[in-house]
Structures are given as structure tokens and as C-alpha cells.
């Protein structure tokens with residue numbers, strides 16, 4: 001319901017062309033609502049699902065707000081979502097009257113296997129399965145876009161360079177071209193929009209939340225037969241750790257569980273506002289407890305459960321019932337990232353930053369402090385220099401300035417002393433060499449005084 | 454294994470209730486581990502047939518292809534043949550592409566809405582190549598005569614759905630769509646002993662409030678003798694409410710409730726893929742096969758390959 005939750009966003013959601021659209025496959029109406037929710041119509045466009053939650057500890061993968069999920073529930077569609085992403089391509093007009101063009105594809109030759117989803121018009125056709133590196137539009141741009149105007153008759157003669165658009169989606173996933181739309185933008189350029197759809201099932205690391213701000217990531221996914229069950233055959237969809245309650249004091253969530261349980265057992269949607277005063281619309285906890293008792297449950301909402309692993313009864317009664325859970329749009333698939341080797345920044349020769357640039361993970365000041373305190377000097381050396389920006393320099397022992405290496409003479413030379421001897425080869429971070437040179441450009445002379453190692 | 458104490462027991466089964474889609478039975482003189490193994494096998498390892506591969510020719514409905522494929526997968530198919538079918542992955546007739554008659558069943562669906570009336574595409578529109586594997590039929594409890602299919606998608610005028618689907622054998626462990634069990638659960642049989650002497654000290658009103666304190670109707674008053682009797686011990690959910698009530702009334706020990714540790718009451722509900730009774734029998738069969746796998750390898754050379762240290766351990770190594 002918040003802006004991070006997935007669900008139905010509007011009745012025209014499947015005809016829209018948003019840059020990014022998150023939808024839930026099976027949204028539900030909350031079992032426990034409020035009058036306001038009904039007045040606003042939030043229950044008409046579901047933003048989550050009523051999950052049966054057991055408040056208990058299980059497997060240790062539920063500590064620190066993580067939740068344990070039932071694999072069979074996921075198989076049946078719990079938390080399944082559709083991610084629609086839009087890719088736009090503009091056919092630009094240039095000042096010399098030239099224009100981008102789309103070419104019919106060449107189905108043979110180099111790179112043809114990444115062009116198989118292209119239609120005869122050079123654009124990806126709808127309903128095709130698209131994989132990473134696939135070309136979704138076979139566009140070409142003129143090589144010269146400025147200078148003398150090229151008369152339209154000579155257009156085919158000017159040179160074009162290829163500017164194919166490749167799809168950079170998640171590897172090994174099943175993405176589909178949902179729709180392709182052509183339109184004119186405000187500069188009267190032809191524009192093509194591709195909507196690419198990806199259906200995802202929840203995985204470890206995906207974020208979920210109840211409506212009480214109790215967010216957590218999926219810690220593990222466990223088979224249904226291993227899940228606890230009651231003698232009625234009820235088995236939870238997810239397990240939440242009870243430590244989430246005391247410090248956060250989300251009493252509303254407990255009321256929701258109670259009200260939801262009463263709601264499913266008597267077949268009525270209850271109101272769950274905080275105060276069940278006579279003037280209000282909310283159902284009181286007492287009223288809900290009464291329904292629970294009438295339906296053969298304990299009045300506090302706790303159930304007697306058996307362990308799915310051993311078949312023995314659990315040591316305690318478990319607080320279990322439906323809670324409306326939302327899937328939030330933060331998913332590991334969009335965030336996971338690892339790098340062994342990769343691109344570096346030109347200026348500093350250090351690894352790039354961020355997932356989009358396939359960057360490295362920074363060993364920051366605090367991490368460095370830990371390693372210093374521990375005394376792991378070789379590790380610091382490796383992280384800060386060898387795995388980052390090692391650089392070999394020639395240092396003059398006489399003047400302390402940096403020299404250069406002469407490949408003909410196969411020796412280092414000091415450019416200020418103009419001498420060959422007295423040169424030492426050493427390794428230092430490229431960033432350090434850069435600092436020395438920047439300081440020199442400001443008329444500060446940093447000199448290196450070398451000692452025998 | 455040599456010598457040692459034998460733990461062999463001879464469990465007894467008593468069927469209480471048996472319908473096509475539900476059985477209730479007692480399992481006695483055995484351990485929780487056996488009862489639970491049976492339950493787990495019923496949920497996760499009894500094979501059925503379910504749609505596993507969908508080729509969509511035309512889909513102009515409002516639901517996207519994956520959506521429909523997922524819904525098709527979850528439709529229960531009659532799977533009496535599943536136990537003797539092959540898994541596609543170890544089928545040698547089709548080299549594992551899973552499209553031969555030994556390991557798969559083909560379905561076709563063609564639906565187009567030509568009127569202004571919304572067309573419901575249901576599991577009844579799925580045409581099977583094999584009459585033994587068809588979508589499960591179920592009827593409205595209020596109108597048992599009419600058979601209704603499981604709805605797949607709704608079409609408006611002009612929309613069309615045309616597809617080919619391959620159903621394969623599988624188990625619930627791989628995907629819940631292959632699980633034949635809707636509900637499999639058991640409970641320990643409760644032993645309820647009322648302390649009659651203490652109960653006689655209660656007034657009629659007190660007896661009533663005490664009976665009321667149980668959320669389920671376990672106890673009742675005998676209309677003739679006005680004595681508290683246990684009417685339905687199995688309704689007791691081990692909620693301790695009556696014990697707490699007795700304590701609160703100052704009559705501790707009014708009732709003693711104990712779970713019989715070797716008696717289980719099973720409730721098995723099937724999705725309709727196989728009969729509930731067959732589900733239990735198949736589960737026992739699979740459990741036996743699993744045990745045989747361990748026992749056979751006991752003295753074979755392959756045991757070490759297959760079971761590693763476990764095999765050696767079984768031979769007393």
C-alpha cells in the first residue's frame with residue numbers, strides 16, 4: 001500500500017507504458033481492514049496477500065527480522081510478481097538533415113544468434129523471449145551529424161554506423177517482450193518503446209513487509225513437510241520471529257492476526273482500527289476472541305502445533321493466523337553483485353564503483369581500522385594496493401623525486417638529476433603517484449626518502 | 454547388524470471414515486517418527502501427473518503466458534497411473550526430452566470467445582491424449598449434479614487461447630503442483646480422565662461454566678445423571694483451557710489429560726488426483742521402497758558408492 005509495495009496499481013495497469021512497473025500475480029483483499037481503507041478504495045486494488053503467519057523461531061534463518069517461507073506456498077503463487085521495464089529508443093533527426101534509421105536484419109553472419117527475436121522491421125516482436133545480449137532494435141546512426149546539409153536524395157549514400165540496442169537483463173532468467181509501441185515525441189522524432197516483462201517468484205533475500213512497518217527479508221525457503229502443522233491441517237505460509245515484537249510494540253499486528261483469524265473462521269471481513277469504542281466501527285479484541293472460541297480456537301489466537309520434522313508437538317503454543325503481507329520492490333535479483341576483476345577508473349586506476357559499472361566493493365575507513373586493530377597487515381596491503389591500483393615507479397635516491405624507465409637502456413632515469421644510477425624501483429598505489437604529481441603541479445615538492453627494507 | 458535390542462513393532466491401522474477425497478484412520482502401536490514419515494511421504498513423495506510444459510500458440514487473453522502456464526500446472530489431473538509411469542528424466546524411450554507416451558501426456562486447449570458473454574475457459578476445455586489422465590472433476594456441493602471445471606481464464610469477445618501442454622510425472626518435493634495431498638495431518642489421541650469424586654463437589658452451574666471453558670465441545674452434561682461426560686475426546690486440541698479453568702476454580706486435578714504417545718489419528722484429504730485411500734497405500738509403498746534402498750545396499754559393493762559412510766555404518770563398520 002505504501003509506495004514500495006507491489007500489487008494492482010490501476011485498472012488500466014496492463015495497458016500502461018511505465019518505465020518500471022511492479023505487479024503482483026495474485027493480489028488479495030486484506031482480511032482485516034479499516035473504514036478508511038474501504039472509503040479510499042484500497043481494498044479494490046490489492047497490494048499484498050493474506051499470509052498465514054506463525055510467530056515462532058525456526059531454523060535460525062529467521063533472526064534479525066528475516067522470515068522463513070513455505071516453498072509450497074511459493075509454488076502455488078504466494079509473492080509471485082511481474083516486473084515490467086520499458087526500454088525506449090528514439091530515431092533522432094540531426095542538424096544536417098540526416099536521421100537514424102532501422103535496418104532490416106541480416107539473419108546470417110556474425111552476431112545473428114542475438115538477432116533472432118528481431119522481426120522483419122528490425123524491431124523485436126512482441127511475445128518473444130528475450131535473453132541478455134539480445135538485440136531488440138537494429139538501429140543505425142549517421143556517421144556525420146554536423147556540418148553541411150545532406151540533401152535527402154543523398155541520404156542513402158552517407159555512411160551509417162551501427163547503434164544496435166542490446167538487452168542487459170538478468171542472466172538465466174525468462175524475460176518476454178510484452179509490447180512494442182511506436183509514437184512521436186515532442187520533437188517529432190519517431191520513438192519506439194519496448195515493454196519487457198519478467199515474472200519472478202520470491203527467493204532468499206527478497207523483502208516483505210506487513211502493514212505495520214515490520215519489514216524483513218526472506219531468510220530461507222523450506223519445504224512444506226518440514227513446516228509445523230496443526231491437527232486441523234493448517235500449515236503457515238511464513239514464519240516470523242517473535243523478537244520482532246517487544247521493542248517495536250506493534251500491537252496492531254497482533255490484533256490483525258487475531259482479527260484475521262476470526263475473519264477467516266466466521267467468513268466476515270473485520271475492522272481492525274486500534275480502538276473498538278462503541279461509536280467506532282472497529283471490532284474489539286474481545287469480540288474477535290469470542291468468535292475464535294466459537295470456532296474452536298484458543299481465545300488468544302495460539303495453536304497447538306506439531307513439528308513437521310519430528311512429528312512431535314512443539315514445546316509452546318504458537319500464535320498463528322493470517323496477516324496481510326506485502327512484497328516490496330527491493331529484490332535481490334536487482335541488487336546482487338560480485339566482482340573478481342573488472343573495469344577501472346581512468347584517472348585513478350582504481351576499480352569502479354557501483355553495481356551498474358560492475359564495480360568493486362570498497363574496503364572503507366572503518367573496515368581498514370578493523371584490520372589495523374587486528375594486525376592483519378598483509379591483508380591491508382593486499383586490499384589497499386595489490387587488489388586496487390598497484391603501480392611501479394622509479395624513485396631517485398638522491399633527490400627523492402619520481403623518474404621514468406627507459407626501455408632502450410633498460411634502466412630508470414631521474415629527469416631532474418639527469419642521472420641513471422641511484423634509481424630504485426618500488427611499488428606504490430597509483431593514487432599516491434597521482435597525489436605526488438598533483439602536489440608538484442602546485443609547486444609543492446614531495447620527496448621520497450627511501451630506507452633499506 | 455548384529456544382536457542388540459529389536460525395536461520392531463507391529464502397527465495397527467483402523468479406518469474410521471473413507472470417502473473418495475478423504476480418509477480418517479487410526480494408527481496405533483507405533484512411534485511419532487513412523488507416523489510423521491508417513492505424513493511427509495504423502496505430502497512430498499507420492500507421485501502424480503501435472504502439466505509441466507506449455508507451448509502457447511495464441512494468447513490474446515488478459516493473463517500473460519506465464520500466468521496461464523502456472524495456473525495450468527496447478528490443475529490436479531487424475532493420476533492413478535502415476536505410480537507405474539516413468540519420470541521424464543529417466544525415461545529411455547525419449548532420451549529425456551520427456552515427450553513420449555511412457556512419461557508424458559499431451560493436452561490441447563482451444564478456446565475463442567465469439568459472443569458478448571464472457572467465456573470461462575476451464576479445466577474441462579483441456580483435451581487429453583490419454584483418457585486415464587484428465588483434469589479432476591468436482592461438483593458444487595450445493596448442486597452435485599453439475600460438474601464444474603477449474604477456471605483458467607476468462608475471455609471477452611474476440612479473445613482467444615490456443616495451447617499445447619505436456620503433463621509429466623513428478624513429486625511434491627519438486628513442486629507443490631505434484632502433491633496429491635490437500636491436507637495430511639495427524640494428532641495424538643488424547644486420554645481424558647475425569648476425577649469423578651472432585652467433579653461431584655461442583656455445582657451444576659460450575660460444571661456448566663467448566664464445560665464452556667473448552668473452545669471445542671469435548672465435554673458435556675449427561676441430561677439424565679447431570680454428570681460431566683467426555684463426548685468427543687478427539688475434539689480436544691491440547692489447549693489446556695479446561696485444566697486452567699479447573700485451577701482457577703480451585704479444583705486442581707479435576708481432569709487429567711494425556712497424549713497417548715503411540716496412537717495417532719490421521720486425516721488425509723486428497724486433491725482428487727488419486728483417491729485418498731490410494732494416497733495412503735502409495736505412501737506406504739514408497740516408504741517401503743525407500744527402506745529397501747537402504748537394506749538392499751546393506752551388503753552390496755555399490756552401497757559405498759550410493760550411501761558412503763552410511764552404508765559402511767549399516768554393515769557395522
Ligand SMILES: [Zn+2]
Pocket residue numbers: 396397398399400401414415416417418
Ligand atoms: Zn634525482
Ligand SMILES: [Zn+2]
Pocket residue numbers: 541544545546547548549551552553554555556557
Ligand atoms: Zn519418455
